[in-house]
Amino acid sequence: MSTSFSRKRTGVIAGIWVIFIFLNIVGCAKKIPHTLVPAYGEKQVRLIAVLPVTDRTNHPEVGKILRQEIAEALYFKQYPKIPLSIIDEKLAIFYPGVKEPTVQTMPPRDAGAILGVDAVMYIRIEECNSRFVYLYAKSYLNASFELYDVRSGELLWRTRYTATGRDFNIVPEWLKMDAVALYSEVIDEVVKKVMDTLPDGPGL
Template sequence: MRQNKPVTLVLLMFLVLVVSGCASTQQPHDYSAYRSHMPRSVLVMPPTNDSIEVGAPYVYLSTITRPLAEAGYYVFPVAVVDNFMKQNGLPTPVEMNAVPLDKIRSIIGADAVLYIHIEDWGQKYKVISSTTVVKARAKLVDVVTGSTIWEGTAQAAEGSGDGGGGLIGMVVAAAVDQIVDSSTDRVHGLSSVANHGMVLNTRNGLLLGPYNPEAVADTRGR
């Protein structure tokens, strides 16, 4: 693993800004419900999965904690939560996602739950090129009211062999190159890029949480 972290973070944040700018025609998220039920802690459910890659949920899960923590939230350790649920008779993400919110609140004590559904994942091969794709939908749900206080999409794609992709493609490729080396599955790095773009998007991403010192300057929804 390369250790050029400052370069990696710069590339990731530049990608967030590029994606945010390209999405400027979209309506900004309504943060009123989010502000009314501002969470301090987030439990991330293992993702449900529509892709053909059976290992996608847990690869994705390994890349979501960091951006959530950087945004300013306490994130329950995903491996501990997954193991706890399996030991209590819930062996699959589908069953885990069906746990009632009142149980999550009383047993685990989370303020909000992040539910994730993977729509597309992995490498798509063509004759002389391939494309690596990550696409997932996420929603943040308040455990007290059951209301969805935020929704977002984690999406990134990187092509090889066709020289295309434009500015965003070049930024994605550069960011992934900083995250992975030749022995690492590139989709893991792409998932990290996609999640940073979703969570830290200054237009439609998560509000900065209480553990981020810059939260007071986040005026979205006020």
């Protein structure tokens, strides 16, 4: 009788520990460091234009994919989708020589007036590289993000994240040739972590 009771008590204690560990893990899954303006919801940000990526590392294919995925992520956060091609076409008319806009070369108010949006997002790839060791490749991506109100020029949101990933292929040359596959893991991680810090939009 006592043995049965002891087993039940042990099972209960084990169950409690499992729940405790689970809650502890969930609690540790915090958002990455970021800056968010107080009362963001009162800013009435609905239309966000994702500007071309500023790339300090000469990886245009990575910047292109990163921008596309950020635009898609905004849509799933209830911000209306603005085709990137339309953004580029409009900006090219007024800023033909600016391929990688910054706050200095293309101020938020000017970009907003051209595009007719509520906010503009600047993306900058700080570091992007890969290392190959026989059948493995290690990729690294560090990118920063800033969102500005086009009416006031105020910084609404800012964050930065670094991700690393590994890939494997029995043909080493393929790893070097397929840059999209090599960086897809780190791009996905960066987008997920970054967008978790931005509040949802007002709806489509």
